[in-house]
Amino acid sequence: MPFIRNAWYAAGWSREIGRKLVARTLLNEPVVMFRTESGQAVALADRCAHRFAPLSRGQLKGDTLECGYHGLCYDATGACVLNPHGDHSVPRAARVKSYKLAERDGIVWIWMGDPASADEGRIRQFPQFGSPAFASVEGYLPVKANYQLISDNLLDLTHGQYLHPMFTNPAGPATFEPSSDPDPDTVWARFMRRSQYPNKYFQFLGFPADKLGDHRNCMRWNAPAVMLLDVGMTDVGRPESEGISIPTAHLLTPETETTTHYFWAMSRDFKQSDEALSKQLLEIGVNIFNNEDKPMIEAQQVAIGNTDDLLSLKPVLLATDSPSVRARRIVLRLLREEQPSMQVA
């Protein structure tokens, strides 16, 4: 299955991109990223036009990137601006592709499709990252699975009961509540636990084990795989505004058909300056995503083989699968719209 190209994907955290070259394969294309001296983030094809050496093996010279093999230099638009050899003439074809980037909320977004249709208004917002009301921890993990297997995981949070000991609840898995959104490209997956004993995670956050509470996990998905999880906890029956809020970003960017860049960030609106808590939350996130979700999703990819189309294998579907099935159908529709001539199964 091809990738949606006309979309904004997370290429990295803003703090990752600086004067050190960052090489990352995105949607099967090798990309090199850096910042100009004035701080502008740049993304170029990571393949010199001359001999196809990775430009990420070269070095920045001011705002130009010098190939580490034979010294051709490219500017931030991808144009070769220096051939250091002979009469220094630069062949007209000596240029590499440059990609549109946009920085918002500490995220570097990349547009891999038709530059003419790159509309920054379509970038999803994560205002918690810039807000003093929130403190955030963030992580990255490479996953050996198609990105849609990870969206599936995130759109069915009942798995917390089975996969994540910290989220196991004596009363059973969270309850899935269907919900819809006026935007046809947005999917919500709402999982509620009302009047349940809090799980280990909330005990860790200071909620007493013998007290009941209302716990919500509301996942918002946007194509191709930009997700925001709204986590909250209140006393029983109290409005959300009284409780704590832990908005968590899950940004999935395909590397190849069977590997994915998984960026996540967990914010909180309490104890914002408690750095020991930040450290513990980071450890919890790393443990859950790297040690519990990732092995299961990768085992799933192995089980289904090379296919990137789970539904073609006719899985048994439960009501809790409706958000992930809807998300997969939106991806198919967007692919057909983008590539009308392409056969999408």
Next chain:
Amino acid sequence: MPFIRNAWYAAGWSREIGRKLVARTLLNEPVVMFRTESGQAVALADRCAHRFAPLSRGQLKGDTLECGYHGLCYDATGACVLNPHGDHSVPRAARVKSYKLAERDGIVWIWMGDPASADEGRIRQFPQFGSPAFASVEGYLPVKANYQLISDNLLDLTHGQYLHPMFTNPAGPATFEPSSDPDPDTVWARFMRRSQYPNKYFQFLGFPADKLGDHRNCMRWNAPAVMLLDVGMTDVGRPESEGISIPTAHLLTPETETTTHYFWAMSRDFKQSDEALSKQLLEIGVNIFNNEDKPMIEAQQVAIGNTDDLLSLKPVLLATDSPSVRARRIVLRLLREEQPSMQVA
């Protein structure tokens, strides 16, 4: 080449299968095995019907196996008996394949073909494993080679002279004696050393280096690759019943076309309670099979590439190859009988 499916294959040693889930790929199919609380061995497809997560990542709850991803529970027949979500309705299609098992002589046998034709009377017997007259040591090794390359190895024991220093004999390799069996699906390969100085192995077993003896190695093969090696040693010219007997089982189960599960067990009818000797014999077996046979067989697989049909490469054949060639032809005949429409080279 496909695998013979209507046959009993060794899935594991009985002692391996318990309340801990065992995952093993057999004939290209992922299988999970466990025992019910009453001790019944169970084998199910290791792939949840819901999202294809390996069930071996889940856990046993009584006699049901709970998927570790979203909690669907399967009974020993492979039927989903619990959907823990929503209205708890279980989709009709929610079931995984279950495989017929039979336990005999400490071996768990699995039937991967048409369940209707699973005839336990066809299971080969290894009575030495249950008999007080014998003590046994057993091992398992994964081999990166097609199972028939391992049968070939075992059906031409002249290799002992070259591959196994412990079996090298100053008088040269063992003598191959053609023999036949009334059963058209049984192949015998008999290798005799009469009046030879004993080799290091028999010296290890206590036979004096300066004494002559009769040494027999008689391999019995049954399709697809269930083998029993009758090893014995007597004084020159004496009947077998006077000597020692070391019956050894070699049970080969394909994992994939180019990888095999190799189960072996070496029994003896002397010094049955000598545990130091058992330990030494285990070490000898592990050394010979893992360090001497396995590298050669794997190198052979590399040399012939991906093919699983050695004979198609036109090897030069010697008289000593007749048992392995006969075994390969029986496999082809059984494949054609089982899958008449299939083109078998």
Next chain:
Amino acid sequence: MPFIRNAWYAAGWSREIGRKLVARTLLNEPVVMFRTESGQAVALADRCAHRFAPLSRGQLKGDTLECGYHGLCYDATGACVLNPHGDHSVPRAARVKSYKLAERDGIVWIWMGDPASADEGRIRQFPQFGSPAFASVEGYLPVKANYQLISDNLLDLTHGQYLHPMFTNPAGPATFEPSSDPDPDTVWARFMRRSQYPNKYFQFLGFPADKLGDHRNCMRWNAPAVMLLDVGMTDVGRPESEGISIPTAHLLTPETETTTHYFWAMSRDFKQSDEALSKQLLEIGVNIFNNEDKPMIEAQQVAIGNTDDLLSLKPVLLATDSPSVRARRIVLRLLREEQPSMQVA
């Protein structure tokens, strides 16, 4: 792309080949090499005719090579001369391919093509290796790249400025000088630095940093990939005969389409008996080839994928690429001559 077969390839250094079996895959064929008791180098197909076990897992018995699996013995012509089993009859087909070898200048050359056209007069000469006027150090490295990517590297030495800190020169990369040769199968790539401050390499060799010199790097290429680099340094404007000379052999032999055996040897006509210098020069060579060239060339291979035809990807070409493009065209012409019926892109 197929390999040129009717050519002499370096199979190894003479000192590598002795009474210990050497296994090496050349042009996709497994080869085993050894010396007879009288010192003759021998190369045979490394695959027993019987069961395709690698003969390199066997052992030399005098001038015959005994297979380590079932004991068939082959002489230096590849004929099976002993079947140790049964009536000892040797099947007529029991023979393995033998390859013509020739030793010159400390190099074992192998002919992988039609034996009738193996003309030793076509072997390129490296007289420095046998000459008392020179001292040499030599190395070998396996490279995960098509051999032509390595020739490209060696035929455009401007890369020294960017890839090799030791060869970086404040005045910029070396100047490429076109040159030709009366032999249509020989390519020269000449790189000169006139009146430049010497680089770190020459400072290491004792040239004062504040003195100008003339530095030449003249690469001679012969199909398929036998190369000699004539390196020299003189005072400004002085004849070559007054300076030092560092002839360096670069012998590339394909292992597979995407892996190559890279043999190199660096000779010098000064301080021939300075063993500490020899040791330092060896370290420099290993560092440059293994740690600087190899990673870049292997990254290039990854970037271009499985193709072995760089030019089909339409790289931007500079004047400095003309030697490597010419070499690639000669390879194509020779392939077409050798295999007229073959479609070569």
